[in-house]
Amino acid sequence: MCHAAISQATGRKRVYLYAPDQWINLYPYTADITTPRASRVDIPQWRRGDATQRHRFPRVANARCYTTVLEAGDLLYMPAFWWHAVEALDANISVLTPFDLNSDEQRVDRPWTRPDWGLDQGIIDPITS
Amino acid sequence: MEINDDMSNVLDTDIKIEEVSAEEATHQLFTEIYRAKKPFVARRYVQQWKACTAWQSPSYLLNLLGEDHQTKVYTAADNLNFGVATAAASRVPIAWHEMLAEIYATDSTTSTTTNVATTEPSTRRLYWKSHLVDPWRCDVAPLPNELFAPKTQLSEKLAQVWIGSKGNITPLHFGMRAVFPSKSINQSINQSINQSINQSINQSINQSINQSINQSINQSTNQPTNQPTNQSIDRSINQSINQSINQSINQSINQSINQPNQQEY
Numbered sequence: 001m002c003h004a005a006i007s008q009a010t011g012r013k014r015v016y017l018y019a020p021d022q023w024i025n026l027y028p029y030t031a032d033i034t035t036p037r038a039s040r041v042d043i044p045q046w047r048r049g050d051a052t053q054r055h056r057f058p059r060v061a062n063a064r065c066y067t068t069v070l071e072a073g074d075l076l077y078m079p080a081f082w083w084h085a086v087e088a089l090d091a092n093i094s095v096l097t098p099f100d101l102n103s104d105e106q107r108v109d110r111p112w113t114r115p116d117w118g119l120d121q122g123i124i125d126p127i128t129s
Numbered sequence: 130m131e132i133n134d135d136m137s138n139v140l141d142t143d144i145k146i147e148e149v150s151a152e153e154a155t156h157q158l159f160t161e162i163y164r165a166k167k168p169f170v171a172r173r174y175v176q177q178w179k180a181c182t183a184w185q186s187p188s189y190l191l192n193l194l195g196e197d198h199q200t201k202v203y204t205a206a207d208n209l210n211f212g213v214a215t216a217a218a219s220r221v222p223i224a225w226h227e228m229l230a231e232i233y234a235t236d237s238t239t240s241t242t243t244n245v246a247t248t249e250p251s252t253r254r255l256y257w258k259s260h261l262v263d264p265w266r267c268d269v270a271p272l273p274n275e276l277f278a279p280k281t282q283l284s285e286k287l288a289q290v291w292i293g294s295k296g297n298i299t300p301l302h303f304g305m306r307a308v309f310p311s312k313s314i315n316q317s318i319n320q321s322i323n324q325s326i327n328q329s330i331n332q333s334i335n336q337s338i339n340q341s342i343n344q345s346i347n348q349s350t351n352q353p354t355n356q357p358t359n360q361s362i363d364r365s366i367n368q369s370i371n372q373s374i375n376q377s378i379n380q381s382i383n384q385s386i387n388q389p390n391q392q393e394y
Contacts, residue, residue: 073176
């Protein structure tokens with residue numbers, strides 16, 4: 001795990017960020033798949049009001065979404081462990097520069113390593129995955 | 130532009146990420162206010178990069194690697210979401226000039242007034258990744274070391290360049306490796322073992338058959354009472370296969386474990 005800086009060289013990107021403690025509203029996949037740190041939610045579609053997405057994942061409405069549009073020349077700092085989804089508004093080029101956690105930052109709760117991660121989701125009409 | 134652009138996809142409940150100017154963005158501000166606490170945007174912080182002007186030109190990008198350069202690029206199963214957990218993005222071989230043509234064709238044919246999620250692109254969407262090596266590296270100097278790591282310097286080894294089509298979506302995740310998994314070590318080992326075993330078995334069978342046939346033919350010719358060719362072939366094949374499989378497994382495991390880029394970002 002790292003912090004990350006995303007520098008936008010050309011084109012635009014919209015980013016959606018959620019704090020680590022928002023996992024309870026973001027329906028992560030279970031720990032038994034290769035990518036348990038991914039959400040089941042299609043964030044762009046959920047936000048556009050897609051009925052299926054909103055029906056299945058109602059708690060996304062409770063998740064505080066930090067968002068912005070990165071334009072050429074802008075730099076975004078994204079803290080480690082923050083959830084992020086990205087939508088390209090143009091053909092674009094980004095430069096990603098990750099950097100390490102310090103020793104204090106490594107001592108965080110890691111709920112995604114628990115066996116019940118992604119299981120107690122309260123998903124309506126659960127998805128088989 | 131954002132207000133009339135339905136790609137902005139803004140909700141009333143959104144929190145706008147805090148913004149600081151390039152002048153305000155100092156290491157002190159970063160450590161005191163933001164580090165490990167919340168995101169921020171430093172507007173125009175890297176606008177002096179040569180990349181911000183030069184990389185606007187597809188012909189400049191073409192010359193960076195040369196149009197005949199062969200590379201690999203991610204595609205999305207639904208032509209939209211790159212690296213959904215259940216259907217990870219896959220990489221396909223492509224010529225550099227073809228890749229740039231496809232990415233920049235998508236950019237001009239889907240106008241900004243249309244909803245990217247419902248518009249059929251004229252071409253497939255692509256996402257290309259490179260480590261931050263030359264010739265990319267020299268166009269992005271200086272990296273934001275002063276802001277984030279004035280003493281230790283940002284690792285160029287971890288840094289990446291991403292070129293993507295308009296409309297590409299990176300699905301919600303955290304940690305850099307969650308969406309573009311370069312396979313878990315276990316998966317890599319299993320795949321390598323399977324490939325190696327198959328290759329070895331085929332090689333061994335062919336070698337054994339040839340050897341056995343030759344031996345048998347020689348022996349048979351000289352000593353007509355010797356054992357039949359089939360038994361000899363079977364025995365040789367089994368021996369060879371066992372040896373090869375053991376060798377392959379050991380080699381594969383060593384290779385997979387030693388493969389670079391397995392670390393978790």
